[in-house]
Amino acid sequence: MISSFIPLDDCLGSTHTVRVHLDKPITKSLVDHLSAGASLKYYPHFPKPFFRIDHPCFIAQGVTGNDHFRITYLGVARPLVQDAMWSLFPGTTARLPVAPGQDSGVPTEDQTR
Amino acid sequence: MIYLNNAATSYPRLPQVVEAVKRSLLAPPQEPGRCGFEDPLMACRSAIAKLYGVADPLRVLLTTSATLGCNQILFGLPLQAGSHVITSCMEHNSVLRPLNELAARNECSLSVLPLEDDGSLSIDRVGGALRPDTRLMAFVHVSNVTGAIFPVQALALLAAGRNVPLLIDDSQGAGLVPLDLASLPGKVFLVAAGHKALQGPPGTGFFIVPDAVSLSPWITGGTGVHSVEDRQPPMLPYRLEAGTPNSCGLAGLLAGVTHVLETTPAVLAEHRRTLAEHLVKHLPSPWTHIAPGATADYRAGVVSLVHPTMKPSEIGLMLQEIYGIETRWGLHCAPLAHRHLGTFPDGTLRIGLGEGNTIEEVEQLIEALHQSGNLT
Numbered sequence: 100m101i102s103s104f105i106p107l108d109d110c111l112g113s114t115h116t117v118r119v120h121l122d123k124p125i126t127k128s129l130v131d132h133l134s135a136g137a138s139l140k141y142y143p144h145f146p147k148p149f150f151r152i153d154h155p156c157f158i159a160q161g162v163t164g165n166d167h168f169r170i171t172y173l174g175v176a177r178p179l180v181q182d183a184m185w186s187l188f189p190g191t192t193a194r195l196p197v198a199p200g201q202d203s204g205v206p207t208e209d210q211t212r
Numbered sequence: 213m214i215y216l217n218n219a220a221t222s223y224p225r226l227p228q229v230v231e232a233v234k235r236s237l238l239a240p241p242q243e244p245g246r247c248g249f250e251d252p253l254m255a256c257r258s259a260i261a262k263l264y265g266v267a268d269p270l271r272v273l274l275t276t277s278a279t280l281g282c283n284q285i286l287f288g289l290p291l292q293a294g295s296h297v298i299t300s301c302m303e304h305n306s307v308l309r310p311l312n313e314l315a316a317r318n319e320c321s322l323s324v325l326p327l328e329d330d331g332s333l334s335i336d337r338v339g340g341a342l343r344p345d346t347r348l349m350a351f352v353h354v355s356n357v358t359g360a361i362f363p364v365q366a367l368a369l370l371a372a373g374r375n376v377p378l379l380i381d382d383s384q385g386a387g388l389v390p391l392d393l394a395s396l397p398g399k400v401f402l403v404a405a406g407h408k409a410l411q412g413p414p415g416t417g418f419f420i421v422p423d424a425v426s427l428s429p430w431i432t433g434g435t436g437v438h439s440v441e442d443r444q445p446p447m448l449p450y451r452l453e454a455g456t457p458n459s460c461g462l463a464g465l466l467a468g469v470t471h472v473l474e475t476t477p478a479v480l481a482e483h484r485r486t487l488a489e490h491l492v493k494h495l496p497s498p499w500t501h502i503a504p505g506a507t508a509d510y511r512a513g514v515v516s517l518v519h520p521t522m523k524p525s526e527i528g529l530m531l532q533e534i535y536g537i538e539t540r541w542g543l544h545c546a547p548l549a550h551r552h553l554g555t556f557p558d559g560t561l562r563i564g565l566g567e568g569n570t571i572e573e574v575e576q577l578i579e580a581l582h583q584s585g586n587l588t
């Protein structure tokens with residue numbers, strides 16, 4: 100399950116980068132689960148195995164063993180990415196952060212903090 | 213962790229800086245004028261004045277950031293509607309955004325000068341951009357993107373010859389590339405951040421003014437003294453410093469500047485230069501770096517790297533997550549620099565070498581760049 104989404108300040112404009120925190124460390128089988136219907140590049144030879152998943156609406160990158168990974172997506176794809184995260188991690192209630200100037204549709208708890 | 217983001221903020225903190233902040237917080241409050249103690253910020257002003265060869269420490273105004281200093285200078289100068297300002301494509305947003313704000317309010321028009329092909333700033337080009345209505349020249353001393361060092365002496369001569377004030381953003385050069393303000397002709401304003409090579413805590417910075425009257429107060433409010441006056445007191449530092457200061461942060465900045473004065477900028481810069489040159493010399497293929505101008509002067513320890521196919525953000529993440537190496541990717545708050553260098557919109561992977569870094573760490577970075585930059 101996803102415990103939180105932390106927006107990362109990457110000063111790059113239209114793309115959004117968010118760190119996804121999980122309630123347990125990432126395993127290779129989770130990487131495989133995440134990459135269903137997407138393209139996976141997996142580099143086991145690094146000191147920590149690195150993965151990159153090119154999903155139709157986001158790119159996920161990280162290393163196995165960590166309890167977090169990074170997703171990057173275009174601001175306009177936020178609703179799609181939100182749905183994808185909820186379906187990939189059932190039981191998740193955390194919402195993707197809303198970037199300044201981006202209309203979330205519904206006011207969320209994150210916005211009011 | 214191998215920390216290579218010193219161009220953003222110096223880390224690890226010097227023990228004496230940590231100690232000074234702690235001591236300041238534990239001591240009874242000593243904000244100037246507010247409790248009857250001797251002004252504890254005076255020592256900080258004096259140390260900074262010494263670093264820049266400024267005789268009167270009251271010309272050193274303490275702030276919470278270089279950005280705040282830039283805003284005080286740019287909004288405090290008499291830049292009437294229609295004034296012309298010359299600046300460069302290498303400026304940080306702390307200069308560019310207030311200038312753009314002024315331009316949007318129709319208070320000035322901007323000439324943003326490019327660099328020459330060899331990465332240098334041409335004094336001839338700056339001279340050619342001067343107009344009868346030019347009221348300010350604003351230039352960075354050391355670029356936070358490439359580490360390029362601008363010819364401040366020549367800029368000051370040019371500006372003084374036309375009676376135009378000069379603003380120098382010394383955020384990256386402070387404590388590394390000496391500037392003797394006493395030797396610069398004309399009206400020179402200087403601004404710098406405290407949390408970089410000067411080793412101060414974040415939330416510290418300063419600006420230096422040529423006299424007490426050139427700037428109008430941009431922020432007005434409490435000073436703890438002269439409370440009977442209904443406007444900002446006319447004398448320095450009160451004229452240009454309102455609000456309770458970050459005295460514990462500035463105590464830390466004093467410890468940092470004292471360390472720089474004792475160690476000397478030459479020694480501190482030499483360490484960074486050695487590390488940067490080692491990195492550049494052994495940079496693995498297919499990486500390239502953006503040379504800091506024609507003289508390849510690496511005193512600031514800033515090396516901006518480019519990979520032909522991988523984005524800086526991707527490599528930066530790999531360095532962080534796989535190797536525990538902290539760098540900085542992106543535009544570094546200097547979008548025009550990246551447009552000029554052809555690295556917009558992804559920016560570069562910036563290596564900011566610092567006092568605490570070692571050759572062994574640079575070796576580890578080189579190996580990590582090799583591995584992560586050659587995915588098959």
Ligand SMILES: Cc1ncc(COP(=O)(O)O)c(C=O)c1O
Nearest residue numbers: 277278279304306356383384405
């Ligand atoms: C060249 C330059 N100018 C200005 C700044 C802004 O400093 P501050 O964050 O203290 O406003 C920086 C910091 O990154 C910088 O590198």
